[in-house]
Amino acid sequence: MEALDLIRTLTARPAVRSFIDRPVPMEVLTQIIEIARWNGSARNRQPWRFIAVSYKERLEKLSALGAYAQHLATAPCALVLLSADNGFQDTEFDLGKVSQTVTLAATALGLGSCLATIYPESNVTKAATLLRLESGWRPHYAISLGYPGVPLTGTRAITTGRLSTSELLSTHRP
């Protein structure tokens, strides 16, 4: 496949919140991080770390730490994204970049994925305690990872589809 088509296909893959009962091998997780670690970041700070969680009871606890994080409990694995608590404005931008690469690599490896936002900040602190994090790292997001199951049905609170290119892109004229 042409590189452009490949990027288009991987990027457009919808979020997956339903998984079959099949573990995600450690080698697959390692492969994902091996790719994601090459992301650029502001001042090359690499303000990210990752914790793979596959212990069911821990996934259930994490799933209660965000209003829309329930899918973490149904996934065989969650990759918790740790942001450096360094006060730099660009840290969460860097985390967004690296999480997109994780998602693309996971998709290319046949996995489905969905982000979960851990919030409010009191829940981020609870997640940090649950994961026994060293100080200086904040778990703001986690990514459910697993082999896709039957897509969920029923009404969705959020829309699918995307704005058109013409709605998104305009030209600045002198």
Ligand SMILES: Cc1cc2nc3c(=O)[nH]c(=O)nc-3n(C[C@H](O)[C@H](O)[C@H](O)COP(=O)(O)O)c2cc1C
């Ligand atoms: C920053 C960010 C946070 C997100 N947080 C959640 C979340 O907490 N729970 C959830 O189910 N999906 C979450 N998502 C997934 C979005 O809902 C999803 O990307 C969007 O609805 C488009 O879905 P689609 O690709 O299936 O059309 C998040 C996505 C992003 C980029």
